[in-house]
Amino acid sequence: MTGTGGVAPVQHCTTAADCGPPNACGQAICEQNQCQVKAVSCDDTDPCTEDTCEDTLGCRHRPLALDLDGDKHKSPRPGFAPGAPGSCGDDCDDTNAASFPGNPEMCDGIDNDCDGVVDNGFGYQTSSLAPVRVSALDSARSQRDEGGLVATPDAFVFTYTGLYDDPVTQQRHESRLKGIDAKGSALFETPVSDVNASTYAGPVAWSGRDLATAWSDARLDGNYEVYATQFSAAGALLRPAARVTNSENFSLHPSLKWNQSEFLIAFDDRGSGTGPMDRSQIFGQRVAPDGSLIGGNVLLVGDDPVVEYPAISIGQHRVGLVYTSDVNNRSQLGFRVFSPSLAAAGSKPLPFALDVQSFSVEFVGDRFVVLWDTNGDVRGDAIWAAAYDEDANLTAAPRPITSGAHMARSQAALSLGDRLLVVWADDARGPLGSYELYWQILDLNLNVLVPRQTLTMGSNGALNPALVVGPGRKIGVTFEGWASGSQQVYFTSLECAPAR
Ligand SMILES: [Ca+2]
Ligand SMILES: [Ca+2]
Ligand SMILES: [Ca+2]
Ligand SMILES: [Ca+2]
Numbered sequence: 001m002t003g004t005g006g007v008a009p010v011q012h013c014t015t016a017a018d019c020g021p022p023n024a025c026g027q028a029i030c031e032q033n034q035c036q037v038k039a040v041s042c043d044d045t046d047p048c049t050e051d052t053c054e055d056t057l058g059c060r061h062r063p064l065a066l067d068l069d070g071d072k073h074k075s076p077r078p079g080f081a082p083g084a085p086g087s088c089g090d091d092c093d094d095t096n097a098a099s100f101p102g103n104p105e106m107c108d109g110i111d112n113d114c115d116g117v118v119d120n121g122f123g124y125q126t127s128s129l130a131p132v133r134v135s136a137l138d139s140a141r142s143q144r145d146e147g148g149l150v151a152t153p154d155a156f157v158f159t160y161t162g163l164y165d166d167p168v169t170q171q172r173h174e175s176r177l178k179g180i181d182a183k184g185s186a187l188f189e190t191p192v193s194d195v196n197a198s199t200y201a202g203p204v205a206w207s208g209r210d211l212a213t214a215w216s217d218a219r220l221d222g223n224y225e226v227y228a229t230q231f232s233a234a235g236a237l238l239r240p241a242a243r244v245t246n247s248e249n250f251s252l253h254p255s256l257k258w259n260q261s262e263f264l265i266a267f268d269d270r271g272s273g274t275g276p277m278d279r280s281q282i283f284g285q286r287v288a289p290d291g292s293l294i295g296g297n298v299l300l301v302g303d304d305p306v307v308e309y310p311a312i313s314i315g316q317h318r319v320g321l322v323y324t325s326d327v328n329n330r331s332q333l334g335f336r337v338f339s340p341s342l343a344a345a346g347s348k349p350l351p352f353a354l355d356v357q358s359f360s361v362e363f364v365g366d367r368f369v370v371l372w373d374t375n376g377d378v379r380g381d382a383i384w385a386a387a388y389d390e391d392a393n394l395t396a397a398p399r400p401i402t403s404g405a406h407m408a409r410s411q412a413a414l415s416l417g418d419r420l421l422v423v424w425a426d427d428a429r430g431p432l433g434s435y436e437l438y439w440q441i442l443d444l445n446l447n448v449l450v451p452r453q454t455l456t457m458g459s460n461g462a463l464n465p466a467l468v469v470g471p472g473r474k475i476g477v478t479f480e481g482w483a484s485g486s487q488q489v490y491f492t493s494l495e496c497a498p499a500r
Contacts, residue, residue: 011035024058048077048088062288064261065089068208071097075260078340079317082114090114094260095208096469097153107496109469111417116365118416123499124441126455127474127492131462131481132184134158135489136176140165142480142488144464146253147175147201149478150211151470152233155179155187158466158478159201159213160489175199175215179235182472184491188235193227195219195241203256205263207289210238214254214265216245224250226267230291242293244285245269252308259314259340263287266300266310266321282310282323284342298342307334313361313368318345318390320368322361331356335370337392346392353384353398357409358464364415365444367395371411371422379407383424385446396446402438404428404452409435412465414475419443421494423455423465423477430457437462437479439494456492459483 012033013019019028019035026037042051042059049061064077065088074089076082083090083101092114093099098106101114107122135142139162147159157179166172179187192213193199202215214228227241245251249270256265265285282301286294301307306326313320318337325332333353337346353359355376362369367387374380382400389395402408405426414421420442425435436457441450456462461482470476474493481490 023055025053025055069094069097071100073100078259078261081316095206108473109475109496116417119496122496124494125497127495131490131492133488134180134184134491136162141486144480145201148204149466149468150204150206151468156470156476159204161201173198175201182474190235202254205256205258207258212263214256216252226251226254239291255310255312257312257314266312268308280306280308282307311361313363315363315390322370330354349392362413362415364420373409381405382408383411406432410464412467414467423467425463435461435463
């Protein structure tokens with residue numbers, strides 16, 4: 001990309017000076033009395049950098065392979081397997097310094113030796129620590145919403161929405177970023193936005209150096225737009241929020257991931273001028289590690305009437321996107337794949353799974369696993385899953401992956417490299433409709449390897465889990481529970497254990 005702005009559009013000239021001031025990206029010359037711009041070539045012939053030109057600064061060479069976790073191993077550049085030819089780096093997880101080639105494997109939830117398998121030969125067990133409430137004690141109610149859960153070297157970090165009764169506005173929402181240790185004790189808690197607008201918790205990502213979150217709020221005349229900002233590992237706000245969207249109508253439901261080189265955001269957008277105001281399309285945005293936007297919004301899904309709720313997952317070569325389509329007022333899933341720069345890369349598979357309520361997508365091994373629950377005329381009795389390869393071909397047809405319950409609702413999954421840890425809520429071991437959390441382990445073809453294990457009991461309702469590997473060798477789980485009498489956010493955990 002070469003900028004030519006700043007060069008005055010003088011047509012006739014006798015010397016180069018007539019053609020305007022110098023520009024770092026294009027040298028103005030006078031040729032046959034006509035101004036011409038000779039673009040500066042910024043190609044540094046290094047495949048490990050992205051070359052661009054800025055009018056005032058000249059050539060910029062942004063490194064695509066970074067070592068943000070400081071373990072002396074760089075990440076592969078987006079779209080490449082770690083250590084593959086041309087990848088520029090061999091760190092299989094540049095957000096975690098306990099993971100790099102040559103490191104011995106330990107029982108800790110991490111692929112320490114980068115052989116693609118987490119905790120080779122080990123098993124897992126539910127932690128002996130009881131769930132603890134981690135949402136603020138003064139909130140009337142707290143929700144996970146679309147809030148996420150990530151881990152830094154020292155903390156589990158999550159976003160959530162605190163709801164407060166307010167005599168004037170009746171109810172106030174505050175989105176917060178909170179860090180806790182492996183026992184659930186608070187390390188920091190920071191408001192995500194200081195703007196006096198309805199703010200709901202959005203996803204959070206960890207780059208190995210900084211935390212990022214994206215959300216939508218209505219600070220502009222009640223019009224929801226998507227914003228993003230970053231925090232240090234200790235929860236200090238690093239910079240003001242960047243506005244990601246600029247649409248006539250609402251922009252909502254951001255999904256945010258770190259791809260070892262950039263943050264990727266997907267969101268849905270209404271009223272882009274291409275159809276009725278209730279038409280919704282899905283867009284993406286690349287964000288550099290320093291929070292600056294790379295290029296503009298990219299249309300990802302625009303050919304279905306109403307598509308919403310994007311969820312992205314970072315594969316080895318591709319980005320997977322799951323979303324809902326409205327089909328005669330019934331919610332149906334769609335799945336597509338994109339290149340790391342968000343160019344469409346996969347065929348559009350047929351939509352699947354009618355009456356979807358909540359869903360998630362996790363890349364494991366060499367495929368994307370999509371999980372969901374249903375709520376049609378009746379609440380579904382199982383969590384379902386299907387798997388797609390990185391070319392969007394179906395590798396495991398939709399099937400129920402849990403059984404034994406009357407009602408099943410909400411799920412989350414964590415890649416163990418060659419197997420998948422699933423946490424979900426159902427009423428299999430309690431009274432009808434009494435949701436508790438359970439976990440099990442699947443192989444890559446969605447067969448059950450380790451059957452149902454209890455994660456919570458006596459929660460008075462437990463829903464909407466999120467999970468991540470974090471400090472203290474714990475696989476942390478945040479969820480919404482009602483043990484204190486109102487909806488609040490809780491933390492519990494699993495851990496690696498010698499296989500029995
Ligand atoms: Ca590294
Ligand atoms: Ca690493
Ligand atoms: Ca391993
Ligand atoms: Ca390990």
